[in-house]
Amino acid sequence: MTTPRPAGAGAPPGGPARILPGAGRAARLAARRLGLLVALLAAVFAAVELLPGDAAGATAERGESAAGVAARRAALGLDRPLAQRFWDWMTGLPAGDLGTTARGQHVTDVLAGPFPNTLLLGVLALALSTTGALALGGWAVLRPGGRVDRVIEAVATVAFALPEFVVSVALLLLLSQWTGWLPAVTLTGADGAPESWDMLVLPLLALAIPQIGWNTRIVRGALADQAGLPHVQASVLDGLPRRRILVHHMLPGAMPAVATGIATSAGMLLGGAVVVETLFNYPGVGAVLAGAIADRDTPLVAGVVMAAGTAVSLLLLLADLIRTITLGERR
Amino acid sequence: MTDATRAGIPRLKPPPAKAGGAGRRGRVLVRAVPALLLVLLALAGPLLAPHAIDRPVTFPYAGTDGDAVLGGDQLGRDVLSRVLTGGAPLIATASAIALAVTAIATVLGILAALRPALGRWIERVADLAILLPAVLGIMLVALAWPGGGRLAVGAAATVLGVPYAVRLVAAAAAPIAGTGYVEVAAAGGERLWYLMVREVLPNLRSTLLALFGLRFVEGVYVVSVAAFLQLGPQPPEADWALMIRENAAGITLNPWAVAAPCLAIGLLAVSVNLAAEALAPARPTPETPL
Numbered sequence: 001m002t003t004p005r006p007a008g009a010g011a012p013p014g015g016p017a018r019i020l021p022g023a024g025r026a027a028r029l030a031a032r033r034l035g036l037l038v039a040l041l042a043a044v045f046a047a048v049e050l051l052p053g054d055a056a057g058a059t060a061e062r063g064e065s066a067a068g069v070a071a072r073r074a075a076l077g078l079d080r081p082l083a084q085r086f087w088d089w090m091t092g093l094p095a096g097d098l099g100t101t102a103r104g105q106h107v108t109d110v111l112a113g114p115f116p117n118t119l120l121l122g123v124l125a126l127a128l129s130t131t132g133a134l135a136l137g138g139w140a141v142l143r144p145g146g147r148v149d150r151v152i153e154a155v156a157t158v159a160f161a162l163p164e165f166v167v168s169v170a171l172l173l174l175l176s177q178w179t180g181w182l183p184a185v186t187l188t189g190a191d192g193a194p195e196s197w198d199m200l201v202l203p204l205l206a207l208a209i210p211q212i213g214w215n216t217r218i219v220r221g222a223l224a225d226q227a228g229l230p231h232v233q234a235s236v237l238d239g240l241p242r243r244r245i246l247v248h249h250m251l252p253g254a255m256p257a258v259a260t261g262i263a264t265s266a267g268m269l270l271g272g273a274v275v276v277e278t279l280f281n282y283p284g285v286g287a288v289l290a291g292a293i294a295d296r297d298t299p300l301v302a303g304v305v306m307a308a309g310t311a312v313s314l315l316l317l318l319a320d321l322i323r324t325i326t327l328g329e330r331r
Numbered sequence: 332m333t334d335a336t337r338a339g340i341p342r343l344k345p346p347p348a349k350a351g352g353a354g355r356r357g358r359v360l361v362r363a364v365p366a367l368l369l370v371l372l373a374l375a376g377p378l379l380a381p382h383a384i385d386r387p388v389t390f391p392y393a394g395t396d397g398d399a400v401l402g403g404d405q406l407g408r409d410v411l412s413r414v415l416t417g418g419a420p421l422i423a424t425a426s427a428i429a430l431a432v433t434a435i436a437t438v439l440g441i442l443a444a445l446r447p448a449l450g451r452w453i454e455r456v457a458d459l460a461i462l463l464p465a466v467l468g469i470m471l472v473a474l475a476w477p478g479g480g481r482l483a484v485g486a487a488a489t490v491l492g493v494p495y496a497v498r499l500v501a502a503a504a505a506p507i508a509g510t511g512y513v514e515v516a517a518a519g520g521e522r523l524w525y526l527m528v529r530e531v532l533p534n535l536r537s538t539l540l541a542l543f544g545l546r547f548v549e550g551v552y553v554v555s556v557a558a559f560l561q562l563g564p565q566p567p568e569a570d571w572a573l574m575i576r577e578n579a580a581g582i583t584l585n586p587w588a589v590a591a592p593c594l595a596i597g598l599l600a601v602s603v604n605l606a607a608e609a610l611a612p613a614r615p616t617p618e619t620p621l
Contacts, residue, residue, distance in 0.1 A: 036455075040462045048475045154605075161548050161604040162597055165559050165575055169593040173586060184582075264461060271466030275559060279579060289470070293560055298474045305471050309462045316461070 029320040037313040038090070041306055045086045048302055093310075098303035102295070107303035111285055113192050118277070118284035122269050124204050129211035130262055136212070137219025138246050141227065152216065159213030164272040168206040168279045175202060185281040192283060203280045207272050211265045218261035222254035229253065256323035263315035270308050362609035366602040373418025373599070380412035384569045392584035402585040404578050413569040414591045418599070420481075420564065421571055425550030428485050432492040432550075433543045437535070439493070440500025441527045444508040445517075450501060457494035465491045465549075466556055473562040481554075484563045488553040496542055503538040507531050537610060544607020551600050571596050 089099055098107035140152040159167075176184040186199040194200060226232055227250060235249050273286030281287070285304065292300040382388050387407035394402045401410035443450035465488070472487035473479060479486070507513065513530045521530075557563045558572035566573065571592035578588035 036459055036462065040459050043459070044463070044471065048471065157604055157608060158601050161552070161600040163552050163555050163559075163572075163600070165556070165572070166593050166597045166600075169575060169579075169582075169589055170597075172582065173590060177582065177586060267462070267464035268466075271464040271556075274466065274470070275556060278560075290560060293470060293474060293562065296474055296477065298471070301467075301471055301474055305463065305467045308464055308467055312462050312464070 025324055026321055029324065030317055033313050033317045033320065037310060040309050040313075041090065042086060044302060044305060044309070045089070046082070048298060049082050093306075098307060099299055101292075101300040101303075102297045107300055110288060110300060111304070114284045114288050117193060117282065118270075118273055118286060121200065121203055121207065121277075121282065121284060122266070122273065124200070125207040125211065125269055126262065126266060128204065128208040129215055129265060132208070132212040133215030133219045133261075134251075134258070136216045137223060138251075140216070140220050141223040141250075142242055142246065144224065144227075149220075153220070156213040156216040156220075159209050160217070161213075162210060164206055164210060164275045165279060167209050168202070168276055171202050171206055172279070186283065188283045194282065199280075199282075203276050203282050206276045206280075207269055210272065211269060214268070215258070215261050215265060219254065219258055222257035223250050225257075226250040226253045252326060256319065256326055259319035259322045260316065263312060263319045266315050267308060267312040270311075359606075359609045363606040365598075366606040369599055369602050370422055373422050373595075376415035376418055380409075380415040382409035382412040384408060384413050384416050385567055392578075392581035392588065394585055395587065401587040401591050404574065404585075404588045405581055410574075410585070410588045410591055413574060414571070414595055417569040417571045417574060417592060418595060420568075421551065421554055421558075421596075422599070424481055424485055424554045424563075425547050428488045428492065428550035428553070429543050429546035431485075431489045432496050432546045433539060435489070435493050436496030436500050436542070437532070437539060438527070439497045441504050441508075441531050441535075442523075443497065443501040444504035444531065445513075445523065445526060453494075453497055453501065457498050460491060460494035463491065465553060469553060469557055470560065470562065473557060480565075481563050484554060484557040488550060492546060492549060492553075496546060499542055500535065500538065503535055504531055507534045541607050541611035544603055544610060548600050548604045548607065551596065551603070555596055 092099070098111075101107055101110060136152050136156065140149040143149050172184055175182045182201050183196075183199050184202075186203070187195045189195045223246070232245060232249050235245050240249075270286070273284060274289045275286070276282070277284045277286035278290045289301060289304055292304075385408065387403070388398060388409045389396065389403040389407045391403060391405055391407045393407060396402070398409075401414070404410050404413065439453055443453045468491045469484055469487040472490075473483045476483040508531060513526060516526055516530050554563060555572035558570050559576050561573070561576065564570040564573055566577070574592040575589055575596075578585075582589050
């Protein structure tokens, strides 16, 4: 969907000549996103540094001597200059090295086990919220100002306003406690993955529902902006079926905004995962993060935050590329 | 902008005519009532609580009985009293965050509209902030600043909330900055602060009120998630989010110990959100981060 189309495929005659400027634009976008990402990482690094306290002090045992703390500080490399540590961290990133936790393990080692579980949950939640939002947003925009539109708008707003743990508890009481349909906690099998598929349902719904609310509003707004454009009005005058107008004439133009919404959703899903995985005992990165907070393990949290920032940047870059491709075709 | 989104697909089915000004004001009031009532109840809650919040009155996770209407929590403390007491600090912190974010965003947003060169820089910083999911950013700051407590959470939420809000204010202020009367005042040699406060600000009232409401909802979200992760208020305190975390283990024994604070946070978020939506000028465009 997002890979640059091969030259000639579906492009009008003289395609290659038109694709080159597009490629230059895409490269500029990628460079801009990369610059933003490096700036963000530097800001996070500096923030952790400038705030009072550090990982060595935070993980100190009760009654530990100052020399012990200083020794661990040296072991963690906290006594080196900030710029040098940032450079080391950045150069390790392409090799998949996210740094060392306050307990001396590699961040990547700590995350390797739970990561696939969170990835599974996150991808499913993203897919569910995207389909849900497209369906609801499309349904609402076909009846602007009507009852369906107002109800969807209100429900979407409410869904997005609710914190994940409120949604989780409501689902827990409704679908597990009172009806007994689904298991309340996730049991982990020998391979570190959830034991059965029905244990995925509650965490998945708790993560996806607020994001469905968020994306529905973006989809509806983006589609409504398309509705006023001349080519849509023309197809309405031509008497094309409404569903066809929606899917073939409005959706393509709305895709850039929708893609950006989904990209931001991905970041918020990771934040929500910390809460949801704790409540449902789901063995993922979020649960590790919640544990890291209890341990005051700043390097581990910083590593995950930076990984999340990198992931969101990549998704936003994809969204940018979708925009370039869409607008490129239009011109 | 608002007309374009409100119009929808005009030729498929015409939207109903807009209500008049008086009708709209009435609707705003009606929609704001639940939020006001809830906030008042939460602020008056400590006075209404029948028991002390830190002493057991029944056995742990006891169900409903004559003395404790909503049963007991994990230490047998009265759930009703704790729910009544737990709202005020949450609302206070969320209001402080919303107020700070709205104030900073108003100044920067209007500046960005009046001075496009500065506006481009603000745009860049906002792009940067989108890369960092708010909850993760707050976790990081609260961790790196041990002992910061509510202050750390509030400061982080303010810093992370501003870029988004600035964008919204700048978008609303830009058309006003381009109007004839602002240009006349600028050409007449008025100072920048005069243009900001006297010419642009009065026209942003409804945008800013709605922004405050939405930031309050966001504040409730952030503060309660932080409390849930045990980053803000510490255990003996009665806090809605903390109660949910503490009592989750006993949900089968006394569901009210979890359901009551959950309901309270849910109602607060929803009612304030509806009030903010009603205040927003016409149909607000979704906060699309672009």
